[in-house]
Amino acid sequence: MSRALIRRLAALSEAPGPEEAHVVLADRPDGTVVSGGRTVAKAHAPDCDAAALAVRLRIAAHPRLHGTLLPPLPVTGPDGYLVRYDDGRPLTRWPYGRPVAPDDPDAAPWEDAARLLARLHAVDPETLPGPVPPMRGPAKAARALARMRSAPTAAVPSLTAAARAVEGGWAALPPWARDEAPAPGPGLLCHGDLHLGQLVRHPVPDGRWLLIDVDDLGVGEAGWDLARPAAWFASGLLAPEVWTRFLGAYRAAGGRAVRPDGDPWPELDVPARALTVQTAALALAKAAPEGRPLDEVETALVDSCARMA
Amino acid sequence: MQCPKCHAPMHTYNRNGVQIEQCAGCRGIFLDYGELESLTRLESQWSQQAPPPPPAAPAPAPQAYPAAPAWGAPHHGHHGHHGQHGHHGHRSFGRMLFSS
Numbered sequence: 246m247s248r249a250l251i252r253r254l255a256a257l258s259e260a261p262g263p264e265e266a267h268v269v270l271a272d273r274p275d276g277t278v279v280s281g282g283r284t285v286a287k288a289h290a291p292d293c294d295a296a297a298l299a300v301r302l303r304i305a306a307h308p309r310l311h312g313t314l315l316p317p318l319p320v321t322g323p324d325g326y327l328v329r330y331d332d333g334r335p336l337t338r339w340p341y342g343r344p345v346a347p348d349d350p351d352a353a354p355w356e357d358a359a360r361l362l363a364r365l366h367a368v369d370p371e372t373l374p375g376p377v378p379p380m381r382g383p384a385k386a387a388r389a390l391a392r393m394r395s396a397p398t399a400a401v402p403s404l405t406a407a408a409r410a411v412e413g414g415w416a417a418l419p420p421w422a423r424d425e426a427p428a429p430g431p432g433l434l435c436h437g438d439l440h441l442g443q444l445v446r447h448p449v450p451d452g453r454w455l456l457i458d459v460d461d462l463g464v465g466e467a468g469w470d471l472a473r474p475a476a477w478f479a480s481g482l483l484a485p486e487v488w489t490r491f492l493g494a495y496r497a498a499g500g501r502a503v504r505p506d507g508d509p510w511p512e513l514d515v516p517a518r519a520l521t522v523q524t525a526a527l528a529l530a531k532a533a534p535e536g537r538p539l540d541e542v543e544t545a546l547v548d549s550c551a552r553m554a
Numbered sequence: 555m556q557c558p559k560c561h562a563p564m565h566t567y568n569r570n571g572v573q574i575e576q577c578a579g580c581r582g583i584f585l586d587y588g589e590l591e592s593l594t595r596l597e598s599q600w601s602q603q604a605p606p607p608p609p610a611a612p613a614p615a616p617q618a619y620p621a622a623p624a625w626g627a628p629h630h631g632h633h634g635h636h637g638q639h640g641h642h643g644h645r646s647f648g649r650m651l652f653s654s
Contacts, residue, residue: 541646542650
């Protein structure tokens with residue numbers, strides 16, 4: 246990440262000075278986020294589809310999503326919500342929201358997350374600014390596999406075996422979940438990348454919970470939004486009580502991704518398998534360059550992949 | 555999974571929270587570690603309960619383990635999830651909860 250980009254983001258986030266009083270909240274290949282206090286600025290991924298992002302930003306700002314998605318702040322630029330950095334990367338501005346405390350997952354707002362997803366899934370895409378892009382979940386799963394394949398897993402024998410198990414789980418998925426075919430069905434409006442880092446309270450400190458990060462938002466298989474908690478539960482990582490709370494709150498709010506009663510796995514099976522494979526692939530992509538074996542949690546996901554083939 | 559004896563496909567069934575693989579060919583049954591003990595425990599609970607007629611007001615049924623897919627981690631009913639669930643203190647899972 247360049248200092249020039251950080252300075253540009255700090256300026257956009259209205260930090261008092263170019264080099265002071267701003268905090269880098271995240272700095273990853275897929276996004277850099279800088280906070281200047283009440284406002285944050287985000288540099289999106291360099292290969293981000295700016296036209297699709299512009300639609301996603303207009304959706305987040307749309308009154309229909311009020312109370313569900315954090316709306317972006319306007320910027321001075323042709324699209325109204327994004328400006329381009331020198332290298333073409335889109336930059337956006339957002340109000341600062343208070344994230345979930347990372348030290349106590351049990352106290353995390355699982356029910357609020359479920360209710361927000363149910364509300365999101367109920368929005369008719371036809372009523373929104375368009376063209377509404379496809380949800381990017383399957384594309385991100387395919388990208389995770391590509392990262393694993395280019396990582397030096399062959400250097401560690403246990404990682405070689407684990408990569409084989411992940412490939413087996415990947416091969417057993419239907420083509421749409423591997424981003425090789427369009428998703429079946431008309432699809433619902435979905436977030437596309439739900440985890441506990443995608444919730445903030447706004448206004449700070451005690452405003453309502455809202456979903457953030459619209460980079461993967463779009464029309465698709467809504468079970469994808471429930472698939473991370475489902476995958477964690479299925480792999481024995483998330484307590485069954487927490488899974489029951491999350492699923493129960495989603496159903497109580499009228500969530501449409503799963504049948505209202507009974508076994509939800511007919512709808513969740515494929516997305517949860519895809520997220521299990523994706524998470525295991527990323528764990529391998531990170532462990533391989535460090536030359537370390539997988540830890541207990543990562544191994545639980547690889548074991549699940551091995552049982553899918 | 556294939557049957558280790560006759561190599562026919564094995565199907566997974568869930569009985570009272572115990573996951574059982576049965577071969578479609580020779581009908582052989584495969585039990586994971588601890589599952590025989592779970593079945594034995596369930597059987598002894600059943601035989602203890604069976605002789606007297608059911609009481610007028612039976613105790614409420616224990617909360618069922620939520621439905622899980624066949625590829626999920628083996629679990630052992632609602633009593634002893636052998637410490638695998640809720641790695642609440644596990645830093646690796648803590649990070650996973652918050653990352654893409």
